[in-house]
Amino acid sequence: MKSQWECFLQNLGVWEGSFTNFSPQGTLLNDTSSRLSLEGLNNNQTVRLTLSRSGKDDVIREFMSVGGGLLFFENGSFSEGLIQLGPFSEFGAELAFVHENRRLRLVQLFDKNGHLNGLTLIREHLAGTPATERPPLQINDLLGEWRGQAVTIYRDLRSSDIYSTTLKIQLDDTGRLIQSTSFGDVSRQAALRLRTITSTATIKGSIILFDQDPEKQVQVLLLPDGASVTSPLQVLLRQSLFLEAGWLIQPNLRQRMIRSYNDKGEWVSLTLVTEEKV
Structure with a gap:
């Protein structure tokens, strides 16, 4: 098993791309070209x-270790963000995928009142390689049954969990989206029983709004390059929450990353789901 530092090193190279800012409603605000170098020294x-x-000053950081609000998976995918949700303070996190010569990163930011305040989509490719992008994500891309495997790693670096997943997405007769998520263990001989969560949502253009609970509304925003970002409209103290990003890498291959916080506002775990359409 790779160390967190070895996982970080999967990101070495020069990454060229862009930072694209969106409003919480999905309106494109601006797009800035970027070049990010991760160079190994000593x-x-x-x-x-x-x-x-x-148009911006260069940002330079040096790392000799990783930790705090940052965790990596073995393929180099990672998430960085605040480890604690606090009262009257800004909140947010980045979720980042690495696949072959591409990276796709999503940043979610919330204001001091806990309201979703802004989203940044970062699309990158290794310098000197093709900058091939997926089309913008559409509802029809997601419909059907997806089966895969999830890996959950923990902030306290206890042993990771590996388990199977099934995601079914369909539309009912009224056009409302119905989503069923099932997950069960494949690593501990059924120590984790199969569980299923079903939820429904309204579709408004590029926004999927899970509005069953008016006090815990969650939206999924469909974005360019096969990306999606899942956010609570407002983060609240003393309620558990999760931030999620997705990337449709190929028509039948998708990854999702989930950053989970407990009801004390503490960051607990990070999950990477790799799933294929059946």
């Missing part, structure tokens, strides 16, 4: 990050 004992964006 036999990869140190990593220097240099981010250049047009």
Whole structure:
């Protein structure tokens, strides 16, 4: 099993792309070209990050270890964000996928009152390789049954959990979306029983709004390059919450990443689901 540092090193290279900002309603606000270098120094004992964006000062950071609000999966995919939701403070996190020569990253930000405030989609490819992108995600891309495997890693670095997943997405006669998620264990001989969660949502253009509970409304925003971002419209103290991003890598291959917080507002775990359409 790779160490967190070894997982981080999967991201070394020069990544070219763009930062695209959206309103919470999915309106494109601006798009800025970017170049991000992750360079290994001292036999990869140190990593220097240099981010250049047009019209902005360069950002330079050096890493000799990783931790805090940052966790990596073995393929280099990761999430970084606040480890604690607090009163009257801004909140947010980044969820980032790595696949072959591409990275797709999504940043969700919430204001001091807990309202969703802004979204940033970052699309990158390794310098010198094709910048092939997927079309913008559509509802029809998601319909059907998806089966896959989830890996959950924990902030306290206890052993990870691996389990099977099934996601079914369909429309009813009124055009309302019905989603059923089932997950069960494949690593501990059924120590985790199969569980199913069903929810429904209203579709409004590129927004899927899960509005069954008026006090815990969650929206999914469909974005360019096969991306989606799942956000509570408002994060509340003393309620558990999750932030999610998705990437349709191929028509029948999708990944989802979920960053989960408990009802004390503490970041607990990070899950990567890799699923294929049946």
